Amino acid sequence: MFNKFKKNESKLHQKERKLAFFLLFPTIFIVLSIVIFPLLANFWISFKPISLGDLRPPKLIIKENLRDKLINKDKTAEIHYRYRNSSAKYDLNNVIFNDTIPKGFTIKKIEPNDTCVIKDKNLTCNLEKVPAKSSGKIILTITTNDYSKKNKDNPKNTRPTTSYQSKNILTSFEFTFDNFKKVFSATEFIQVLKVSIYYTIFGTAGALLVGLFAAQILQKSFKGRTFVRGLLLFPYISPVIAVAFSWVILFDPFSGVVNSMLIQMNVIDKPINFFGQKYTDISIFGYIFKFPLALSMVIAFEIWRYFPLSFLFILARMQSLPEDVFDAAEIDGASPFQQFYYISLPFLIGIISILFLLRFIWTFNKFDDIFLLTGGNAGTRTFTVNVYEQAFAISNLGAGAAVAVVIFTFLLVFSLVFIKYSKKEAF
Amino acid sequence: MFWKYGLFCSIFAGSIWGTFWQIIFTMMGILTFGIPLELDVKQMLIIGLVSGIFYINFQKTISMKIHLTAIFTMTLFVYILNFGKPYQINESLNNVNIFILILLTSAVTWISINFSLNKISIGKLSRYDLENFYIKLMWGLGLIIFILITLVPFYIMIMTSLKNQQSLILNPLDFSLNINSDFKTLFNSYIELFTDFNFHLFLINSFFVSCVTVFITLFFSIPGAYALARLRFPSKKLFSSSVILIYLIPSIVLVIPLYAIFSQIGLRNSLLALIIVYPATTIPVALYMLRGYFSSLSSEIDDAALMDGLSRVQIIFKIAIPLSKPAIVSVGLYVFMIAWNEFLIAFMFLDDPSIFTLSRGIMSLNSSEVPQQHLMAGAVIATIPVMIIFLYLEKFLISGLSTGGVKE
Structure with missing residues (x-):
């Protein structure tokens, strides 16, 4: 049973x-x-020496031309086949092309004569190999007795078909370490690493702190709280392209509101190119230091756009905190700062650390924002922008992919840390 | 210590609010009236300070009449301190706009002082009251600053889109709207985008791609999420956690191989390419969110239905989906927003202007030949649908966002 x-x-x-x-x-x-x-x-x-241009596979381009139209004195005409290898790099092998000769035409001469064979009106030419960049010509001399047909059955009515093999760099077994050598040996690697780390750490921490502050503000109930909560999420839900461009226009050195306003209020005397200037000198107590302006602006944008996310999560967690804990603390005479420090903060530390790790990973992976704001110029090139720069601006796909591998390696390490911590926090 | 006294608090709050509102309202005045105004912080600092001291002394006896008198006295003092010429503008006594601006500054400063110093006594304060005072002050300042920094870029976006090239170059700070101008001149940039720049096509393309993405995503993720939430099968845990890991992988790592492969098979420059790639990035998010929701439903209903002879597939259609309609709607909208806002893949893949999505289309406006206001009008067009969805279904979305959907 x-x-x-x-x-x-x-x-x-x-x-x-x-x-x-x-x-x-x-x-x-x-x-x-x-x-x-x-x-x-x-x-x-x-691991491949591949550029953007290599993605277009080499092609045999054939143009067929009918010359003389059978009115010369020999009553013959010539069909010219011009062929060309479209690739500047790769040969075409085993090239064969076929065409049909219309009825009523006879072939008198083929030039060069060893390449083509005619069988039942089918022309088969074996060109064997067409090297890169090269082109050639096949000339058929044809004649016909039936002039009436010449307009109906133009030899050009049938298009030649071709077959050939070429090396496809994507699928071949040609490998190289050059991409990685290039990525790691370049002096800019250290620079890119530095910028990525600054951007990630300050962007993440900034968005979290601002989010925490916003959550404290919105925790108190007041008229229109739901409205303000919705409002504060605007930067996060809007299309990145819309908000990034409005920041660019807001801070434009020539017609931007911020620059004009600062000049008008006598704060500065000449416009600042916020997104285009790598450093600006700031003097504090006579000591002048170089402030990375464009990078800071990009970080500010990151904070502005992503604090709503941290704010939302922290607020949700805070609202799940039982009210009577605070009541009890109030009766015991705990001051507001004490309540925050000894009750809220320990309760929130779990979600904050998870948010930090998640945001850290995403900020590290962020591409759109920086690309749209500065294009990776003025000292804001992070790894993600470098992928684009290598692969699409310099057209070296292999190097771009190598940078992507570097990103993925970092990502893997971060994820392992994340998994280890998120298990503790039961995310 | 002096800072523990109510009197100091009143001085502090008064001067802070005075300075703060003076800066804010001067900027607002410059932007809304289009007149160059000079920022002078000192006057409002002094007036706010005095008002603070006044308020803390007489707060118990204050009536509506005194409120109004206080506000008008503050306004009057601005004129007196500036010898009748606030903001250094000649003939400003006759300028109604300036008067309204100063009156508003005074009124808002006074209200803020009231709010901050409410129930604060003039003598030494307890630690609790003192901290409450500073928290309240920070709360007020913080709330206003948050609202302002959130709104300003959107305000600039909308106002720029309504200006014309000439007035923008003439005075970049003039965002005053000419109420007399007709619809056509006001919305000129929008009209040109739709007539000359094919924005109607971009809208249709974006809408099409987003809707199809939502449909495909839901079609595959609902059964998947149900399986993860309810069914028992080996390596389920591993599967659930790998879903999270999958959506940590950024598109920038995938874009080169996808570009290469799609170029080779001739799919790259097509909407179909987007329809293939987008769901792959949204399905893990949707799966994760829906799994959370399905798990929160009681499994007893499922067991009862199983007893009654329904198959699992029937349960999905007849019980799980109807019960989780709100969750499915919010996940669907969230996916719609992801697809609508997506930039990188669209930018890399689409070359042909007739199949541009909005993001890609706006990117094509970003050149020196296209004027700024067109770019901003495009930005507004892209933002409006997202805003409508968001305002309409804010509650759904917020619960959806905070139950674990954290993909951007």
């Missing part, structure tokens, strides 16, 4: 397992093909 029950149970389990697999399969498939496979492909590409 018990055995039977057990057997049924395991059957049920099996059924569930099958169903679960069936329900999850599409997700697994999509994620594997659009996330995991490209991730692996990225490693592959990072």
Whole structure:
């Protein structure tokens, strides 16, 4: 009896397992093909000498031309096939092209004559190899007795078909370490690393602190609190392109509001190029130090755009804090700062550390914001912008992929830390 | 210590609020009236300080009449301190705008002082009262600063889009709207975007791609999330945690291989490419959010339905989906927003202007040949649908966002 029950149970389990697999399969498939496979492909590409131009596979381009139209004195015409290898780098091998000769035409001469064969009106030319950049010509001399057909059956009516093989750099087994050498040996590597770290740490910590402050403010109930809470989320939910460009225009050195306002109020005497100036000198007590202006502006934007997220999470956690704890503290005579320091903060430290790690990872991965604000110029080039710079601005896909591998390595380390901590915090 | 006395608090609060509002209202005046105003912090600092002392002495006997008198006296003092020419503008006595500006500055300063010093006595304060005073002051200042810094870029965005090139160059600070100008001149940038820059196409493309993304995402993530929440199968834990890890992978790491592969198979410059890539980035988020919601539903209903002979698939359609409609709607809207706001993939993949999405289309406006106000009008067009969705379903979204959907 018990055995039977057990057997049924395991059957049920099996059924569930099958169903679960069936329900999850599409997700697994999509994620594997659009996330995991490209991730692996990225490693592959990072070891290849590949540029943006190599993505266009080499092609045999053929143009067919009918010369003379059968009115010269020999009553012959010439069909010219001009072919060209579109690639400047790779040869085409085993090149064969076919074309059909229309009825009523006879071939008198083929030049060069050893390449082509005619069989049942089918022309087959074996060009064997067309080297990179090279081009050539095949000339057929044709004649016909039936002039009436010449307009109906133009030899150009049939288009030549071609077959050839070429090396595809993406799938070949040609590897190189040059990309990594380039990425690591460049003097800018240290610079990019520094900028990335500054951006990530200050952006993350800033957004968290501001978010914490905003959560403290919005925790108190007042008229219009829901409205303000919604308002503060605007920067986060708006399209990045819209808010980034409005910041650019706001801080524009020529027609920006901030510069004009500061000049008008006699705070500065000439406009500051906030997003275009790498350093500005600031003197404090006679000591002049170089302040990284553009980087700070980009960090300020990051804080402005992402504090709502921290604020939302911290607020949600604070509202789950039981009210009577504060009442009890109040009766015991704890002052507001004491209440914050001894009750709220210990309660929030879990969510704050999780948020810090998550935001840290995302800030490190942030591309859009910096790219739209400065394009990675003026000392704001982080790793993510460097991927774009290498792969698409300099057109060296391999180097870009190598930078992406560096990013992924960092990401892996951060994720391991995250997993370790999030288990503790039961995220 | 002197700073523990109510009198010091009143001086402190009064001067802080006076200075603060003077700065804010001067800026507002410059932007709304389009007149160059000079910032003079000292006058309001002194007036605020005196008002603070006045308030803390007489707060118990204060009536509506005294409130009004105080505000007008403050205004009068601004004129007296400036010898009748506040903001250094000639003939300003006749300028109604300036008068309103100063009156507003005074009124708001007075109200802020009232708020900060309410129930603060003039003598030595207890630690509790003292901290409460500073917290209240910070709360007020913080709230206003937060609202302002959030709104200013949006304000500039909207106002710039309504200006014309000539007036922007003439005075970049003049955001006053000419009420007499007709609809056509006011919304000129928008009209030009739709007539000359194909923005109607971009809107349709963005809308199409976002809707399809939502549909595909929900179609695959609802069953997946149900399986993760309810069914027992081996390595379920591993699967759940790898969902989080998947959405930590940024698009910038994937964009090169995707670009290469899609170029080779000739899919790159097409909306189909976006429709393939977007769901792959949103499904893990949706899966994660929906799994959380399904787990929070009681599984007893499912068990009862199983007893009644419903299959698991039937349960998904007849019980799980109807019960979690709000969650599904909020996840759907969230996914819509992700797809609508997406920039990187659209920017890399689309070359052909007839298939641009809004993000890509706005990027194409960012050149020296296209005037600023067109760029800002484009930004407004891209922002409005997101704002509508957000305001309409704020509650859903906030609960959705804070239950773990934290993908940008």
